[in-house]
Amino acid sequence: MPRQLISTGSPFERSFGYSRAVVQGDWCFVSGTTGYDYASMSMPEEAGAQAENALATIAKALAEGGFSLSQVVRVTYYVTSTDDVDAITAVTGRVFGEIRPAATMLICNLIKPEMKIEIEVTALRG
Secondary structure, eight states: OOOEEEOOOOHHHHHHTOOSEEEETTEEEEEEEESOBTTTTBOOSSHHHHHHHHHHHHHHHHHHTTOOGGGEEEEEEEESOGGGHHHHHHHHHHHHTTTOOEEEEEEOOOSSTTOOEEEEEEEEOO
């Protein structure tokens, strides 16, 4: 089965050399996604709003590959501050509360100072 590459049109995809998502067979691997609004290339300041944007971008990429958030089996959250965890988990709990994928949250630095969260998911058909 051929590999399908999915792009959001982010300038980072070409310059960094990656796809927003890759579909291979029954699997969809979505790259780490930050809170940018790619239409305006703007980033909200609040971590919860960044999580909302990231999940919207992820949902769009999944849909383009024929998947949905309900098929997410693994999620990794990269967060820059423990101070933002409550705002982020309010969003992720609402989105993934019934889906309940396996998850990991790491506290780390991200590549731009305005980024407060990056989310990476893996989905499986079936």
